[in-house]
Amino acid sequence: MNKLSAFFRELTLRPQGATIVIAAFLPIIAIVAMGPAVPTMIAHFASDPEARAKVPAMIGAPGLTMAILAPFAGLLVDRFGRRRLLLVCTALYGLFGAAPLVLTDLDQIYASRLLLGVSEAGILTVVNTLIGDYWDDKGRKNWLFLQGLVGPFLAGFVALIVGYATTLQWNGVFYVYLVAFPIWAAMFVWLFEPHRADPSTVVEAIQAEPAPPFPWASLALVASVTLFASMLYYVFIINGSLIFAEVGVTRPERYAALIFVPQLFILAGAGLFRLLADKGNALLLGVVALLMGCGLAGMGLATTAAAMAAALVIQQTAAGMAVPSLISWTQSQFGFAHRGRAMGVWTGFFFLGQSQSPRLVHALDANLGSMQSAFLVAGVTALAAALLAFGIALARRPG
Numbered sequence: 001m002n003k004l005s006a007f008f009r010e011l012t013l014r015p016q017g018a019t020i021v022i023a024a025f026l027p028i029i030a031i032v033a034m035g036p037a038v039p040t041m042i043a044h045f046a047s048d049p050e051a052r053a054k055v056p057a058m059i060g061a062p063g064l065t066m067a068i069l070a071p072f073a074g075l076l077v078d079r080f081g082r083r084r085l086l087l088v089c090t091a092l093y094g095l096f097g098a099a100p101l102v103l104t105d106l107d108q109i110y111a112s113r114l115l116l117g118v119s120e121a122g123i124l125t126v127v128n129t130l131i132g133d134y135w136d137d138k139g140r141k142n143w144l145f146l147q148g149l150v151g152p153f154l155a156g157f158v159a160l161i162v163g164y165a166t167t168l169q170w171n172g173v174f175y176v177y178l179v180a181f182p183i184w185a186a187m188f189v190w191l192f193e194p195h196r197a198d199p200s201t202v203v204e205a206i207q208a209e210p211a212p213p214f215p216w217a218s219l220a221l222v223a224s225v226t227l228f229a230s231m232l233y234y235v236f237i238i239n240g241s242l243i244f245a246e247v248g249v250t251r252p253e254r255y256a257a258l259i260f261v262p263q264l265f266i267l268a269g270a271g272l273f274r275l276l277a278d279k280g281n282a283l284l285l286g287v288v289a290l291l292m293g294c295g296l297a298g299m300g301l302a303t304t305a306a307a308m309a310a311a312l313v314i315q316q317t318a319a320g321m322a323v324p325s326l327i328s329w330t331q332s333q334f335g336f337a338h339r340g341r342a343m344g345v346w347t348g349f350f351f352l353g354q355s356q357s358p359r360l361v362h363a364l365d366a367n368l369g370s371m372q373s374a375f376l377v378a379g380v381t382a383l384a385a386a387l388l389a390f391g392i393a394l395a396r397r398p399g
Helices: 002-013 015-024 026-044 051-060 062-080 083-101 106-134 137-168 172-190 216-245 252-263 266-276 281-301 305-331 336-368 371-396
Strands: none
Touching: 015 026, 015 106, 015 137, 015 172, 026 051, 026 083, 026 106, 026 137, 026 172, 026 216, 026 252, 051 062, 051 106, 051 216, 051 336, 062 083, 062 106, 062 336, 083 106, 083 172, 106 137, 106 305, 106 336, 137 172, 137 252, 137 266, 137 305, 216 252, 216 281, 216 305, 216 336, 216 371, 252 305, 266 281, 266 305, 281 305, 281 371, 305 336, 336 371
């Protein structure tokens, strides 16, 4: 109880932590919010025969530019600092994100989404780097846990509102991006450059001695695992409304209502992350893959909306664990001198997965004949990854 009290006392004294937690969800909340709008946007652009493929790809398009630019953002972070880049990128996020409110061509909207990815690359690279800069290992896990608690409320609320807004205006979902501007104001007031702060408030300061060699092997492993996990993570987020349509849920407002409660189980995933965070990264990632596999495969086998929602509970629990688990694992392998580049590469590969996930799922849908079959294949693949992770965890246990 004393530890819990100390943590929440720290929260009241660390407004920069609260700002970082909310800012970290700008790209993710926006993607979650797009889900209920997919059928409406496909219907709006029905004259385009490729709309069923283009609209999901448009939603994931920011991941393409993020995948290319985030590693370069990491270089800028390590070389020139954190705060200024974050302020610029957050302002651009609001401008590019809301641009489809005045655009009427699907290709123009796709272009605006690519530009949005430029800003998202900087935002996630910087905020994830700052979590590593401001706190020690225990503090990082606490803030990542808090991030996992706050995100579901924001994402669930936004998705519910968007489900109804989409019925009134086909592009109403893009108003959500305007939230970037009050967040920008909070960043301007509270965030600071770590090396300019009092050393007592920052766990790691920039060191005078030469940086150690860059751990390329660790980076390659992080990139591979992150790409795989991200492609699974976005299977439901981008295609959820399409798979629910296969069990008779076709109205955006009904879809938003059905997923509202299951999305709250991201909270359970955040709690499970904090519970297992000290048990080893292989075990932690294995649990993420196990739950993700069961949830996706369950949706692939469901025959009713109720069964689909029950499987979604499991998948959302995994989603609540996935991002903090991957970030915590990555941060534990890189020191201050290399953290910006490491988190830039992590961000790039996470959103490369975002951009490629809808393409892979669409290909499976087209070749297997249904979105449920595509989800089933994704779920079985995740279960195979879970077995591998648990095998590594057992091999690393002391004899």
